[in-house]
Amino acid sequence: MSDFWLAPLHGITVYTFRNCLFRHAHGIKTAVTPFFPIQEKTKLNVRKHADFRIENNLSDIEIIPQLIGSNPDHFVDTVNALNAEFGYTRFNWNVGCPMKQIVRKRRGCGLMPYPQMVDDVVNAVTSKTPFSLSVKMRIGLNSPSESIVLLDRLNAYPLDFVVIHPRLGVQQYDGLPDMKAFSECLNATRHKVIYSGDIQSVDDFIGLKKLFPQVWAWMLGRGILANPFLAEQIERAEAVLPLQPLSELKERFAAFYADLLDSMLAVCGEHRVMANMKELWHYFARFFSLSAGELQNLLRITDFKEFEDKTKQICEK
Numbered sequence: 001m002s003d004f005w006l007a008p009l010h011g012i013t014v015y016t017f018r019n020c021l022f023r024h025a026h027g028i029k030t031a032v033t034p035f036f037p038i039q040e041k042t043k044l045n046v047r048k049h050a051d052f053r054i055e056n057n058l059s060d061i062e063i064i065p066q067l068i069g070s071n072p073d074h075f076v077d078t079v080n081a082l083n084a085e086f087g088y089t090r091f092n093w094n095v096g097c098p099m100k101q102i103v104r105k106r107r108g109c110g111l112m113p114y115p116q117m118v119d120d121v122v123n124a125v126t127s128k129t130p131f132s133l134s135v136k137m138r139i140g141l142n143s144p145s146e147s148i149v150l151l152d153r154l155n156a157y158p159l160d161f162v163v164i165h166p167r168l169g170v171q172q173y174d175g176l177p178d179m180k181a182f183s184e185c186l187n188a189t190r191h192k193v194i195y196s197g198d199i200q201s202v203d204d205f206i207g208l209k210k211l212f213p214q215v216w217a218w219m220l221g222r223g224i225l226a227n228p229f230l231a232e233q234i235e236r237a238e239a240v241l242p243l244q245p246l247s248e249l250k251e252r253f254a255a256f257y258a259d260l261l262d263s264m265l266a267v268c269g270e271h272r273v274m275a276n277m278k279e280l281w282h283y284f285a286r287f288f289s290l291s292a293g294e295l296q297n298l299l300r301i302t303d304f305k306e307f308e309d310k311t312k313q314i315c316e317k
């Protein structure tokens, strides 16, 4: 059986979303959180970061905090603080974020052309702390040759695993994943590899698993937003069980959606919830096969009650 992880999606796969997903759908056993910036000891206040709090997360799903930044000492300070406050012992480092303001500061994917900077952080964390570190990266910022150089450096360290999204940073999320470059990454690393990118359906997964049987685990991101039942559908397909009828999945989606709205409203005001929900509806629209026009009509609504009624109607249709 394959192992499915929830991908980090900044501002989306936060604990409210994760908990609802895990309450209403099966198949995911581990989640990497969206990124949190590292900071030096004197400025750290990890308690205020609700996403990492133990009481905010379901106990049966493993949560791995993801950190972003490039200063080795601040990285060590941050993992120590997160361990002391919450007990986390596994951490993931974001070396893949392609946002321009992050890349410009040589963070996220902006680090990929600078293997020595990556080396310095990994060296500090693996030599100065007892914790497990993993790296989430792309195939490069500007060129796939960057990942090969980086993976070769990382082979010198005892990493937990590496997650690879097979696009360049300059591509953002455009164009197709580069499977040739991903295959070269698999050959270049001695670490366990998690694949992340464009698994939208059971068939996408089956095709990828055939191509890359040596992949250790699979991350689901936008695909599981568009279909919360994707991991369990893949599991059923792997076990040669029939898929659940769409009518039943729609009923389960309605329950998931009602729970998600309530959970978000419990911690945020209506305005914020509507903005976050609108972002999610870009993905949910696929589950309900909404046309571009129907989605636009939803996104144009400004009154929360109207938005809530309209979206619930779609779910219950």
Ligand SMILES: Cc1cc2nc3c(=O)[nH]c(=O)nc-3n(C[C@H](O)[C@H](O)[C@H](O)COP(=O)(O)O)c2cc1C
Binding pocket: 007, 008, 009, 010, 012, 033, 034, 035, 066, 094, 096, 097, 136, 165, 173, 196, 197, 198, 199, 219, 220, 221, 222, 223
């Ligand atoms: C809106 C959005 C936010 C993302 N935020 C993060 C993040 O915080 N950390 C990270 O490592 N990757 C982040 N990613 C990348 C995803 O984790 C994933 O690697 C990428 O979307 C490809 O996988 P998918 O096609 O399954 O979504 C983000 C992607 C999107 C679209």
